Amino acid sequence: MSEKSFNVSCPVPEYSFEKITLGHGSGGILTSQLLEKTVYSLFSNDELNSQHDGAIISPKGRIAISTDSFVVSPIFFPGGNIGDLAINGTMNDLAMCGARPKYLSLALIIEEGLSMEKLWIILHSIKVIADQHGVQVITGDTKVVESGKGDEIFINTTGIGEMLDDVSISANNIKSGDCVIVSGMIATHGMCIMSVRQGLEFRTNLQSDTCYVGDAALALVKELGNDLHFLRDPTRGGVATSLNELVNNTTYDIELDESEIPVLPEARSACEMLGLDPLYVANEGIFIAVVASGSARQALDILQRFDISKQAVCIGKVLEGGRGRVVVRSSLGGKRVAGKLPGDQLPRIC
Amino acid sequence: MNRRKINKLDLMKYLDEYRDADLAKKYLDEVHKIASRPWSIMEICGGQTHSLLKYGIVDLLPNNITLVHGPGCPVCVTPVSAINLAIRLSMRPDTILCSFGDMMRVPGSKESLLAARASGGKVQTVYSPLDAVSIAGLNPDKRVVFFGVGFETTAPANALAILQAYSRGITNFFLLPSMVLVPPAIEALFGDPDTRVDGLLAAGHVCSVMGTMQYESIVKKHQIPIVVTGFEPVDLLLGILTCLRYLENGTAVLDNKYSRVVSHEGNTQAKAMIDEVFEVADQEWRGIGVLNSSGLKIRQKYQQFDARLIDPGVEELPDLQSACIAGQILKGLKKPLECPLFGEICNPQQPKGAPMVSTEGACAAYYNYQHFT
Numbered sequence: 166m167s168e169k170s171f172n173v174s175c176p177v178p179e180y181s182f183e184k185i186t187l188g189h190g191s192g193g194i195l196t197s198q199l200l201e202k203t204v205y206s207l208f209s210n211d212e213l214n215s216q217h218d219g220a221i222i223s224p225k226g227r228i229a230i231s232t233d234s235f236v237v238s239p240i241f242f243p244g245g246n247i248g249d250l251a252i253n254g255t256m257n258d259l260a261m262c263g264a265r266p267k268y269l270s271l272a273l274i275i276e277e278g279l280s281m282e283k284l285w286i287i288l289h290s291i292k293v294i295a296d297q298h299g300v301q302v303i304t305g306d307t308k309v310v311e312s313g314k315g316d317e318i319f320i321n322t323t324g325i326g327e328m329l330d331d332v333s334i335s336a337n338n339i340k341s342g343d344c345v346i347v348s349g350m351i352a353t354h355g356m357c358i359m360s361v362r363q364g365l366e367f368r369t370n371l372q373s374d375t376c377y378v379g380d381a382a383l384a385l386v387k388e389l390g391n392d393l394h395f396l397r398d399p400t401r402g403g404v405a406t407s408l409n410e411l412v413n414n415t416t417y418d419i420e421l422d423e424s425e426i427p428v429l430p431e432a433r434s435a436c437e438m439l440g441l442d443p444l445y446v447a448n449e450g451i452f453i454a455v456v457a458s459g460s461a462r463q464a465l466d467i468l469q470r471f472d473i474s475k476q477a478v479c480i481g482k483v484l485e486g487g488r489g490r491v492v493v494r495s496s497l498g499g500k501r502v503a504g505k506l507p508g509d510q511l512p513r514i515c
Numbered sequence: 516m517n518r519r520k521i522n523k524l525d526l527m528k529y530l531d532e533y534r535d536a537d538l539a540k541k542y543l544d545e546v547h548k549i550a551s552r553p554w555s556i557m558e559i560c561g562g563q564t565h566s567l568l569k570y571g572i573v574d575l576l577p578n579n580i581t582l583v584h585g586p587g588c589p590v591c592v593t594p595v596s597a598i599n600l601a602i603r604l605s606m607r608p609d610t611i612l613c614s615f616g617d618m619m620r621v622p623g624s625k626e627s628l629l630a631a632r633a634s635g636g637k638v639q640t641v642y643s644p645l646d647a648v649s650i651a652g653l654n655p656d657k658r659v660v661f662f663g664v665g666f667e668t669t670a671p672a673n674a675l676a677i678l679q680a681y682s683r684g685i686t687n688f689f690l691l692p693s694m695v696l697v698p699p700a701i702e703a704l705f706g707d708p709d710t711r712v713d714g715l716l717a718a719g720h721v722c723s724v725m726g727t728m729q730y731e732s733i734v735k736k737h738q739i740p741i742v743v744t745g746f747e748p749v750d751l752l753l754g755i756l757t758c759l760r761y762l763e764n765g766t767a768v769l770d771n772k773y774s775r776v777v778s779h780e781g782n783t784q785a786k787a788m789i790d791e792v793f794e795v796a797d798q799e800w801r802g803i804g805v806l807n808s809s810g811l812k813i814r815q816k817y818q819q820f821d822a823r824l825i826d827p828g829v830e831e832l833p834d835l836q837s838a839c840i841a842g843q844i845l846k847g848l849k850k851p852l853e854c855p856l857f858g859e860i861c862n863p864q865q866p867k868g869a870p871m872v873s874t875e876g877a878c879a880a881y882y883n884y885q886h887f888t
Contacts (some may be wrong), residue, residue: 312632367642402844439642440617440874497543497748499571503886 168177185279190309200307202273203285207292208416210304220303224270226327229264230256234321240287242361244354244372247320248287250449252294253375254400255324260379261396261452263334264326264385271305271322276315287318289309296376329386332442336411338394341485344461346454347420347427348381348474349374351404355446356432357459360437367438369431374473381471388467392460396451404480405444405503407453408491413505418487421503425480444493445506455483522661532829539884543575543750554762555578555711556755557704557847559697560718561875562746568884570748576740576755580759583847584880586700586803587718588619589665589693591846594799594832597693601662604691605636610825611654612664612691613647616640620863621677621872624832628662632796644669644676644690646806651688653682660822666683668720670694670811671785674792677820689822692813697721697797698729699809705737709848714758716744724789726781726847727771738767739763740857745773766816801834802841839868844877851878858882 188195210378212220233255240247256266271291271491275284295302306420357371378398385393395457399407404426428436430441434444450473456464461479491503558564564584565575573582581726588594602623605612613627619629619640632638641647644661651659663673673690680688699719704710717730722743730741740761744754753772771777790810798810813821839856843849851857851870861867863879870876874883 254686324637470628479533495570495748497570497572498536499575501569501571504883 177416212303229262231258232323247292259443271448343483352443352446354449382419392457420480559585584877586845591869604872691822799831841868
């Protein structure tokens with residue numbers, strides 16, 4: 166996959182160097198040149214421009230903080246790149262807390278040899294999304310590691326968001342009868358990445374669905390109030406793992422209706438081919454909402470208003486008197502337990 | 516690198532058709548209606564075991580039908596010495612070890628390929644042996660070994676990989692063969708006086724390569740019905756229902772209920788390829804022991820591709836030691852839940868025996884779907 170296949174609306178600036186070298190992480194002149202031409206020019210704001218050791222901010226009221234590191238391989242994939250994941254992922258985590266993202270830190274660990282063009286595209290992707298959602302990159306860090314000691318680039322972002330008023334989203338809120346809603350098609354991102362991973366490549370039209378889901382999620386927070394019990398973006402480990410984390414060690418079970426679980430036909434085919442269960446495949450552009458049963462219809466109506474959640478659907482219910490398990494009811498009526506993933510999902514032999 | 520095209524409509528059509536809940540329920544009702552006394556039916560293949568538990572079919576059957584889970588998980592029965600060798604090869608600086616995903620977690624004497632990778636071993640997951648040939652082409656300075664584990668289903672692809680390397684003059688591709696054959700295992704099973712199995716569901720995909728002909732003699736000799744069965748819920752229930760009908764009628768016949776894929780002769784091209792590259796040999800089955808003429812080894816003509824020649828050293832380390840009843844489970848004499856280690860002591864994170872190591876092993880299927888009752 167070449168980075169040239171991506172549309173860059175903002176032209177790559179001229180550099181005196183084509184690739185990142187160890188010197189760009191030295192803290193000296195090369196570092197200054199790199200940052201001036203990339204980070205400072207793209208993300209310019211008062212806090213960042215002060216080039217202080219840290220940023221000083223005055224958020225309003227309660228805040229949420231979330232941090233995440235991004236190590237995806239390959240760093241460019243259909244539908245996005247590591248930069249998209251790095252900003253969307255952290256903003257989504259804040260939204261799941263019921264907070265509107267405001268500030269972001271951005272730390273880059275670059276393997277020497279990364280092309281300036283790739284770095285530019287990644288940073289530009291972050292800028293576009295930050296601008297779209299009014300988020301400021303206010304502090305950061307750049308390190309360069311020797312060739313072979315990284316995987317082109319790793320990114321860490323920490324986000325700060327302002328909490329919506331009186332929000333309480335917690336696993337402790339869930340109750341018997343609650344509806345488990347997914348905001349869209351599951352397993353799309355994970356299967357897209359797998360399709361371009363070396364050694365497993367297969368041709369599909371799948372595109373990563375990475376995006377900021379906070380507008381839809383925060384609409385639920387505002388409009389459902391206390392009837393919204395829980396939010397989670399089921400990234401690594403997929404929907405099954407997130408739901409296990411929600412009910413394990415409780416007296417509730419979650420029962421999922423397998424025929425209701427939305428999966429794009431291509432993602433489902435790819436899962437079948439590799440012997441993977443879509444419930445355990447990583448997601449990016451979707452979230453899970455657990456809502457009081459009486460508000461399920463309203464929740465789905467709210468989600469309908471947003472492009473990213475038009476296919477939201479209730480996939481199951483919280484049941485009392487359980488053993489803290491996620492149970493999947495097959496179309497035949499048989500049941501199985503979908504436990505936690507023992508490790509990586511690995512493609513099966515047959 | 517080979518690019519596989521998924522034809523989504525075709526693939527899902529073939530899947531959805533055989534997951535039709537109404538048809539499955541119809542077969543299930545029929546099973547309930549005609550089952551007049553206790554019967555034990557063995558499904559040979561781990562893929563079938565997996566589906567039976569995934570769709571909850573085990574619980575939907577009448578109490579007098581017992582499904583016995585057979586030895587058909589090639590990952591589970593791969594001998595520990597082969598895994599140890601794969602790990603040793605991966606640790607050599609000049610070697611890349613390529614493997615199917617589900618071999619990665621399987622412990623050898625000391626560790627798994629995943630653990631070896633974490634310790635610096637060069638281990639790569641691939642989807643097909645042909646990918647390993649491509650990797651060999653791209654890395655002429657490295658030896659690229661494909662860990663060729665599997666039944667008759669994967670043997671043709673392993674053979675094709677060697678034939679491709681041969682014709683392309685790729686000399687740095689190697690196969691570490693650990694292939695097992697189903698009929699000798701069935702023979703061994705029925706040769707055991709303890710075996711209590713009334714009918715068999717033969718593994719559809721194995722038969723798609725080898726044909727149904729190889730089962731005719733088994734049916735005659737042991738007077739049991741054998742139904743060639745697929746892997747989807749409708750396939751499995753039709754297989755169970757058909758087998759049950761023969762049992763209730765007292766007839767021992769071979770019936771093919773996977774005819775959309777399986778023919779009497781099988782895939783003659785694939786069989787010819789297997790025959791060109793491999794010859795039948797004695798083979799060790801983890802948890803069972805050595806079975807005569809139950810495996811495939813590389814013929815003399817293609818010896819140069821045998822990965823065992825890279826590291827001929829014999830390092831015999833013991834298998835996992837425990838009170839595991841793997842042998843009895845793989846022979847269908849006991850169920851996973853009857854093992855005292857099942858669950859707390861033995862689980863997929865710390866398997867103590869072969870059927871727990873792969874997701875398709877009977878014990879792992881029970882554990883993963885928490886079929887604890």
